Amino acid sequence: MDSDQGLPLPQRYWAILVVALGVTLAVLDGAIANVALPTIARNLNASPADSIWVVNAYQLAITISLLPLASLGDRIGYRHVYVGGLALFTVSSLACALSGSLVGLTAARIVQGFGAAGIMSVNTALVRMIYPHKQLGRGVAINTTVVAVSSVVGPTVASGVLAVATWPWLFAINVPIGLAAFAIGIRALPRTPGHRQPYDFISAIMNALFFGLAIVAVDGFGHGAHRPWVIAELAAVVVIGYFFVRRQLTRSQPLLPIDLLRIPVFALSIGTSVCSFCAQMLAFVSLPFLLQDTFGMSQVETGFLMTPWPLVIVFVAPLSGILADRYSAGLLGGIGLAILSLGLVALATLGAHPDAFDIAWRMAVCGLGFGLFQSPNNRQIISAAPRHRSGGASGMLGTARLTGQTLGAALVALCFGIASKNGPTLALGLGAAFAAVAAVVSLLRLTSGQRVETA
Template identity: 70%
Template sequence: MRAQPSRNPSSPASPHPAARGPAAAQDNEQGLPLPQRYWAILVVAFGISVSVIDSAIANVALPTIARYMHASAANSIWVVNAYQLAVTISLLPLSSLGDRIGYRRVYLSGLVLFTIASLGCALAGSLPALALARVIQGFGAAGIMSVNTALVRMIYPPASLGRGISINAMVVAVSSAVGPTVAAGILSVASWQWLFAINVPIGIAAFVIGIKALPGNVRHDSPYDYVSAVMNAFVFGLLIFAVDGLGHGQSYAYVAIELIGALVIGYFFVRRQLTQPAPLLPVDLMRNPIFALSIGTSVCSFTAQMLAFVSLPFLMQNALGLSQVQTGLLMTPWPLVMIVAAPVSGVLSDRMSAGLLGGIGLAVLTVGLVLLATTIGTHPQPSDIAWRMALCGVGFGIFQAPNNRTILSSAPRSRSGGASGMLGTARLTGQTLGAALVALIFGVVQHHGPVVALYVAACFAAVAAVVSSLRLTQTGTAASA
């Protein structure tokens, strides 16, 4: 049953008068006119694709970068961790800032910062310089990711919001999946510097188009909570270090200290949010059962996806004896079928319950993951793996767009930035947890790690299906889309 629209009483009172300038005039709940709508969604797609792909391509290039920089493998990990840490600790603060100064301004500023930092990465001559550039690049990516779905809500009218969300979800999922393949393709014909340099022309083009195409929004004048932003950085930073340390054999004492620190700061952080009219961590939105269940579904599903994406190459190459090229090709059906499944599901989400669509999609994903896990020992043909991967892609594609639409539309329009930030945070939390669980499983299970990881992924997908289906019993408050 679809939740009936109503206004959230906890939403900020009045928008800032200055917000109703020319750029904000489009925030009339009717979206952008054509063809401006197409240009705007193209800008959003450009920005989110390069920022998501960049979080994956560095993994493939790490050995090459380490050799070029004469650095150890352990030290080179900071090329990845610096980016991931910067994105995660700044996502919610920047989404909250977007509610106050405008999503368009935060998005374009993030795009500029990301583009300049990409050039800095390409020109870096030492590992510390590259790591610093990656930190700056991560902050720019957070500016893009934090408000991208909020912008989609301004671009599309309510009746077509599912279509816009499906495009955005498809871009995020496909970019996450094809990042390693793109990196391998570039490294086969050029040096590692081009992994970052290629972002520069894309970023410039997106910025130029975005200046005219992206819509403004009505902003509210609640004061920005800088103390909460700092507390947020410590909470998520300590959690990332703890989870990463657990997966990579760090001393349990250090992990315990990091977890205790995150819990203590997190306790006071949440208490502070409960007193804010428009909190940085939208705990007020989490009181809405529909919103909370949708966030839980997102975390579990992205954990399942990352468990699969990290473990499958090991299964294919080490257990099945496939080459790197064969592995890359057989990983492709998952994102490829999403190009079809996500838009169809997005259109359906404008008419059907996200709880039902999500439950069906995640059940299909669960079956696909179990079937992939059972391929070991059966000497499968490439086609046997390909159709199982495609089945997983269909399931994930059916689930994601309706779920994202529900997260966004169950928040008031003036809190779209907070909802967008929570959506991105849920995705990153799931991906971080999934990658850490793979490392932990591989350390505990020596010979059948990939198979165990796939079964664990299936369990997370099954839990996500159950959580998604619980929304059918709820009639939580939803804001007008």
């Protein structure tokens, strides 16, 4: 395979189909479980608080294993990690469907999270190998669109399945799709060379402890957990993080790609991503409370009125992907994030009795801004790294997204604790501030210079 020309047609189409199917499964399963939690809790005789682990176990497993699996992809090839993740995700989906207890379901969800991490850690690296460099923005835009569509249809899919079947079918439907994607992927996905350096298992363990404890601590702080425990967790994060970073500085290809963060445009793109996803999560978590508790709307109305945001992304992301092949990601991202910030300000300043149109057009503005930013930013992250470090860049992309989302969710809880009545408005205002900061960071890329891609 010519590293510059990507895969030949029609293999390119089959390969991107496999990537799209895998990403769809991984993103959907993060969304559908939220809707099904009450049903699962009742069926398994579990408390609502305990049932939360069905969601948390999946997200935590993904977060702690993204970078280790991305590093493994650099070593053994992205195709092996991706199809391995697909296989693990498919088998564990069947285990989820057959689970008869909350403990069994949670254990299966942990394994499923590791499978999803295998898919998500190297999917963008594979897109870089599938598409020629001059069309990379289009390939990344397909990924972005798939994520947006999967996110918006997740609750709808879950509600539709639960209307005609029991909750185990939410996981059982993954099995035939996963098997089909695995079979096609074995033949269509590109084979990429790796390296023979020994795998750094110590760094992988330190990574899991660092990110796992950081997420638990931030989540506990936002939800008012016992303060001494939170302080102890944060202290452990600082200590582990110090030795983790010191170890990475001595490695030629570190698991935590500190060497890539020395590339100014890469570091700025990661910073832009963290701030933007923090802004998005501040909005997504707080908006249902604003629409239902403040404006008295139903769950159905809330879902309908929030749809313009991801729906606009579906249309804007392909266009921004094409633009990303021609114009600077710093400029496109700066414009998009400025629009997002204005949209969030508009939502935060809604009147006392807004009608559906007042809310819908503001949601659409937010979707326009986020869609314009995301594809160019993802393209910049993956193309700023040398080709043989595409796995590390792909892993950092996913880690930045999860870090921003975790921080955003914790900040929403903090806003609600500070101002319970005006918590949603405060969270939206804070989200607008994060989007504005992200816009500034994005524009700084215009003066940081561009790194020439190396083979």
